[in-house]
Amino acid sequence: MVAVMAAVTFLLRALPFLVFHKETPPYISFLGKVLPPAIIGMLVIYCLKDVDVFRAPYGLPELIAGLSVVGLQAWKRNSLVSILAGTVIYMVLIRTVF
Amino acid sequence: MAGYIVLGTGFGILLRSAGYGLPWAFAMSAFIFAGSMQYVGVGLLSGGASLLTTALTTFMVNARHLFYSISMVDRYKDAGRYKPYLIFALTDETYSLLCDGHAPDQAEADRYRFFVSLFNQCYWVTGSVLGSLLGAVLPFSTAGIEFSMTALFIASFTEHWLSTRDHIPALTGLIGTLLCLIAFGLERFLIPAMLLITFVLSLFGRRKGAAS
Numbered sequence: 528m529v530a531v532m533a534a535v536t537f538l539l540r541a542l543p544f545l546v547f548h549k550e551t552p553p554y555i556s557f558l559g560k561v562l563p564p565a566i567i568g569m570l571v572i573y574c575l576k577d578v579d580v581f582r583a584p585y586g587l588p589e590l591i592a593g594l595s596v597v598g599l600q601a602w603k604r605n606s607l608v609s610i611l612a613g614t615v616i617y618m619v620l621i622r623t624v625f
Numbered sequence: 626m627a628g629y630i631v632l633g634t635g636f637g638i639l640l641r642s643a644g645y646g647l648p649w650a651f652a653m654s655a656f657i658f659a660g661s662m663q664y665v666g667v668g669l670l671s672g673g674a675s676l677l678t679t680a681l682t683t684f685m686v687n688a689r690h691l692f693y694s695i696s697m698v699d700r701y702k703d704a705g706r707y708k709p710y711l712i713f714a715l716t717d718e719t720y721s722l723l724c725d726g727h728a729p730d731q732a733e734a735d736r737y738r739f740f741v742s743l744f745n746q747c748y749w750v751t752g753s754v755l756g757s758l759l760g761a762v763l764p765f766s767t768a769g770i771e772f773s774m775t776a777l778f779i780a781s782f783t784e785h786w787l788s789t790r791d792h793i794p795a796l797t798g799l800i801g802t803l804l805c806l807i808a809f810g811l812e813r814f815l816i817p818a819m820l821l822i823t824f825v826l827s828l829f830g831r832r833k834g835a836a837s
Contacts, residue, residue: 528669528674528676529652529653529656531676531680531683532653532657532659532662532663532669532683536657536658536659536662536683536687537712539687539688539690539691540687540691540693540694540712540713540715541694542691543691543692543694543695543698544698544701547695547698551695551698554830557830558826558827559691559692559696561794562689562794562823563794564782564786564789564794565794565798566819566822567778567781567782567795568795568796568797568799568802569798569799569802569815569822571775571778571779571782571799572799572806572818574775574778575775577811592776593775593779596776596779596780596783597783600783600787601783601787604784604787606777606780606781607628607631609776609780610632610777610780611631613772613775613776613779613780614770614772614773614776617769617772617776618767618770621768622768
C-alpha cells in the first residue's frame with residue numbers, strides 16, 4: 528500500500544517532464560494556474576466529509592476550530608501558527624465543551 | 626522548514642495513534658514524501674482500503690503535483706543528475722520555496738534546488754520519526770490530532786484566497802465538491818468532483834479567453 532502511494536505520487540510528479548519536454552500547451556498552463564486553489568477547496572470538504580451537521584454537536588467543533596484557522600491565517604499569514612492553534616482549539620473543544 | 630518538522634511530527638503522532646509505529650513513519654516519509662497524501666494515507670491504511678482505492682485516492686490528492694511539475698519543466702530542464710531526485714521531491718513546500726525563491730546564478734541553480742529539496746525531506750523525515758516516538762510516550766490522549774490535516778488545508782485555502790482577487794477557482798472547488806458529496810455520497814465523490822471542477826474551470830477559462 529505504501530509502495531502504491533509512493534509509485535503513484537512519483538509518476539504524477541514525473542509525467543509532465545516526460546510529456547512536455549518541449550513547450551507546455553496553453554490549456555495545461557491554464558489548468559496549472561486555476562486547479563491548485565480548487566483542489567485545496569476540494570480537500571477541505573474531503574476532510575470534513577464525516578462531520579454530521581444534523582446531529583449533536585452539529586459540526587460545531589469543526590466550525591469553530593476551522594474559523595479560528597481562517598481568522599489566524601488572515602491575521603498572521605503564518606500557516607504554522609494557524610494549523611497548530613486550530614488543532615489545539617479542536618482538541619480542547621472535543622474534550623471540554625462538546 | 627519549521628513547518629515541515631511540525632507537520633511531520635503531527636503525521637508521526639497520527640500514524641502512531643492509528644497503530645502504526647516507527648518503521649511505517651520512516652518508510653512513508655522516505656519513499657512517498659507527500660505531506661497531505663501521507664495524512665490521507667493514515668486513513669487508508671487503518672481503514673483497510675483496497676490497492677485500487679489507494680491508487681485512485683493518491684492520484685486525486687496528488688494530481689495537483691502534475692501542475693507543479695508542469696511549471697518546473699523549463700526550470701529543471703538542464704538539471705542532469707539532480708533531476709530524478711528534484712522531480713521526486715517536488716512537494717507543495719518545495720514547490721512554493723523554489724517557484725518564487727531566487728536561485729543563485731544559473732550554474733549553481735540546480736545544486737541549490739537539490740539541497741533545498743533534500744533539506745526539506747530531511748526535516749520531514751525527522752519530524753515524522755519524532756512524532757512517531759512522541760506519540761508512543763505522550764501522557765495524554767491524542768484524539769483530535771487528525772484535525773491538523775483539516776487545519777492544514779483550511780490555512781492553505783485561506784492563503785490562496787488572500788493572495789488573489791479571482792476567487793472562482795477556489796469557490797468552484799468548494800461548491801463543486803459539496804454538490805458531488807451530496808449527489809454521489811461519502812464513498813464515491815472525489816472522482817466526480819475532480820472532473821466537475823476541471824470542466825467548470827475550463828468553461829470559465831474559455832469565456833474569459835473569448836472576452837479578452
